[in-house]
Amino acid sequence: MVRTICCEKTGLKKGAWTPEEDKKLVAYVTRYGLWNWREIPKYAGLSRCGKSCRLRWLNYLRPNIKRGNYSKEEEEIIINMHQALGNKWAAIAAKLPGRTDNEIKNHWHTNLKKRLKQESKPAHTSEGGSECEDNNKQESEPSTLLPNSPSLQTSENSPLSPVPCLSDFSSSSSDFMVETSTNWMADEYAVSSDKIAEVLSGDFWTEPYVAENSYIQENFPETLAYPEILFPLSPISLEESLRTYGFCEDIDYMEWFN
DNA sequence: AAATTTTACAACCGCGCAACC
């Protein structure tokens, strides 16, 4: 079977995303929703493959993502579920609202795995070997999850955690559209609309969002910027997509596009 | 202070599944 290779076309950008690219993707998805990852970058004015856009959106840009600052409870869930399921990161992520499978996987490899290993081999220097990544080996002691371990605190002030907890948002991406219809605002992770606005307006949104429309007009034809021209049956209205993605009702997102 | 090593995270790659035609 001949597969469509991601980024097969030359000219498609790879590597780290720029704030400008992020803005384009967020602006597009916020307005038009997710309808076809393969086509979205084209209409969003991005020289990226759909797969790259999807990953960026799911793991970093979408609303309600929690970054860093793993709670003891979350780590316990990860460890326990990993013991039960193995490397089923998507399934584990489904139990941790706002966490992505990728982030959980990273956290496991960089923190939890090592910590569990240390716990299982107390008071001895690293006796070699075992190292290797058999993720199902360290399951022996899920209950040894050291709630008071100093390392649990290390992420608290992580500079790599710029985005505060926004809310429940299952990362089980295949169920993304459906699951997000749940009332995430009501759950334990819900935050104020002010917080959301702060996130949306802060940091990489260093400039007034409305000003970002300029890229659309400058960088590519309007027919591409506004796919309803080409796709009058665009599947998701702006309002619906905002609701779907959990943006705050108090914010006048329409203003961004005026 | 500079060089080196380690850590943490973002992003890419390839495979497999399921829907569609």
Added chain:
DNA sequence: AGGTTGCGCGGTTGTAAAATT
């Protein structure tokens, strides 16, 4: 029924930042 396509998942790699020497 079988081919094609898009998407999701998990493994892996690249790299910037932090820590150590």
